[in-house]
Amino acid sequence: MPASPFEKAVLPHLNAAYNLARWLTRNDHDAEDVVQDAYLRALRFFGGFRGDDGRAWLLAIVRNTCYDFLRSHRPQELTEAFDEEVHTTVDNDQSPETVLIRRADQAMVRRAVETLPLPLREVIILRELEGLSYKEIADASGIKIGTVMSRLARARARLQQLLGSDAPREIGG
């Protein structure tokens, strides 16, 4: 059977879909389940897709499917304390000599990103690993561009602390 327009538009972005689902659910099987469900949702809404960027469109659906999954299976992860009002003063007050990142191995980086609260993890994955613009992240996550910026700054500050040269040794395992 030849590939349908739907398959041509979204199947090439399977790795992006899986990467995002895996980072948000932090579990292989859950990520596979979520991605399958997201593709079925995408199929249902494909009539409303106007065809310029299948990737950002699909990632928005994957992101929402992840949240629905977490809401029904692990609601505590969505209600974890996350204070939007804490701004990035930490980042700006950072003294220059603390900021150089040690050569970090991939397991260490993964662990550090996994410890981020869900809203921060989401923006850092969409920006750094999927290359979405601020506008695309704002649309996918249903937040304002200003919120994207403050969350990114906080996520980066947190990762700098976890991976930086003065980070506690045990993070490296």
Add this chain to the structure above:
Amino acid sequence: MNCPEVRNLVHASLDGELDLMRQMEIDDHLRQCDACQTIYESHVALRSALKADGVYFTAPADLERRIRAVVRTAAAPRRWWSAVFPAPGLTVAAATAAIIIAVIAGPLLSRRSQGDQLAHEVVSAHIRSLMPGHLTDVLSSDQHTVKPWFAGKLDFSPPVVDLTDAEFPLVGGRLDYVDNRPIAALAYRRREHIINLFVWPSPSNTDVPETLEQGQGYNALSWTRDHTNFWAVSDLNASELRQFAQLVRDRTSG
């Protein structure tokens, strides 16, 4: 531009979100200010750490094939009305379809609320079955052990199919009580997910196509065929549950 301003804009600069003028001002400042330059470099270092091999998760090898399969299965039944109206896209046909739907929807409404009640019952039965020791009365992955076990306990003989080859191994069977009568419940497994298949005779001789209900984090698929009601309930995703239901239908027909 002063240091606090630069440090506020360093993220937007790094992410290519600044206009050219602002970007040039930042670049000028970074050339003259070691402190800000160090901060900028630390963000660049973080970025390259995130881009390192092994941070990005790539999809398992067979996921694309599986998604292609479920997408094609899901897309196929949407053509039911093109069989009724062979010339697709006719507005007259669409209008006729709308009228037909309006006419048949009335009688379906009462069935619907009855269906909601049943969905609630089977999901409750499913949740009860997951409590320790409640899943099976007869623990066996062998359909030839499970099926005879029901004889004498029920006034009908439930179909029991083996789906181990399709990675839905049978776990066992038990008696349950749904729709005001004793019924057969068969437990299957998909990875760590349990699927309960509830089976009992239908008084009607009308077949009812598969219907999905979702709630409380569970998916419930129901259909009626050959005078038998089937409900498959699980926290498994809807697409794999549909695949399960299709296999049950394929192997209980004829």
